[in-house]
Amino acid sequence: MTTTDQQTSPTFLLGGDLPVARMGFGAMRLPAREIAGPANDPETSAAVLRRAVELGVNHIDTAWFYFHGGLSANGLIHRTLHPYPEHLVLAAKVGPVRNPDGSWGPPAGPRELAADVHRTLRELGRDRLDLVYLRLQPGGGEGPLADRFAALAALREEGLIRHLGLSNTTTEQLAQAQRIAPVAAVQNQYGLFHRPDPAVLDACTRQGIAYVPFFSLETLGRPEPTEPLHRIAARHEATPAQIKLAWMLAQSPVVLPIPGTSSLPHVEENTAAATVRLAEPDLTMLNALPH
Known part of the structure; x- marks a missing residue:
């Protein structure tokens, strides 16, 4: 597939059976712009969700x-979009443990993972989740991958999950999980x-696995070489953020960005x-930028 084909392909068949628009939406910033708050206006966040769907997401x-106080992303999605539009794909993550006061606990074990899937089903008002990621800790430290992924695979066998994914994974962890059950998507920082681990993207491209980059618009505290980015943006009458997202889409036909926002103009x-x-x-210049 040529670069032009990669950019112009409007959809991707997630898991081989779920057609999704390649530009998705991340719900993390719906309750609050930063996970520690302050809380967003729920009506504005609901309007952002509705607008995203209107635009074809x-x-x-x-x-x-993803919550701040009594405001949660799952709750906003349910209240705003249920009954859900036909063909809407909802992907959810489990693995981290967050206490009601917002503090973080040790990663979930197999039994807790199952409980979190059931909780997510209740919060979203669904009988089955389209895609569930096991969110791993960078560097490990949460116990054996096999036991935890097998717990989700068992829920897939029960019909509660349609497809499985991994987040924060390496190529080795991906291969280990695939020995247990099919992996339909990977969600990594990119x-x-x-671009911390391009080998994972390469593996997903070869196997037709969806690659869902998070923090794709973030600088992560590093200074950006803004002059080339702004020059390309001006040439396309676009914003630098749009150029970053277009660059992501051009990397591989399996890339599905999920930029998140609580702003209507930004969505x-x-x-x-x-x-x-x-x-x-443009791509040659952008690929050569320091990262």
């Missing part, structure tokens, strides 16, 4: 631990200015990035 990424800007077509010279 049908892949929403969420987690039960962006123009932070419109992010969704429109799917129409930006970067030329080969």
Whole structure:
């Protein structure tokens, strides 16, 4: 597939049977712009969700631990979008443990993972989740992967989960999980200015596994070489954020960005990035930027 094909392909068949628009939406910032708060206005967050769906987004990424006080991403999604539009794909993560006061506990074991899946089903008002990721801790430290992934695989066999995914994974962990059950998606940190493990993206591309980058618009505290980025953005009458997202889409046909926001202008800007077509010279310049 050529670069142009990768950029212009509007959809991806997630897990081989769920067609999704390649530009999705991440729900982390719906309860609060930062996970520690302050809380957002719930009506504004609901308007952002509705607008994303109106613009053609049908892949929403969420987690039960996305909450601030009494406001949760799952609750907002349920109240705003249920009964859900046909073909809306809801992806959820489990693994981290977050206490009601917002503090974090030790990672969930197999039994807790099952409880968190049932909790997510209740909060979203669904009988089955389209995609559930096991969110791993970078560097490990949460116990054997096999036991935890097997717990989710058992729920898949029960019909409570349609597809399984991994987040924060290495190629070795991906291979280990695949010996237990099929992996339909990987969600790792990846962006123009932070490309920590390109081998995972390469593995997903070869196998047709969805690669869902998080923090794709973040600088992660590093200074950006803004001049080339702004020059390319001006040439395309786009914003730098849109160029970052267009660059992500051009990396592989399996890439499904999920930029998150609690701002109506930003959700419109992010969704429109799917129409930006970067030329080969643009990509060469962007690929050469330090990361």
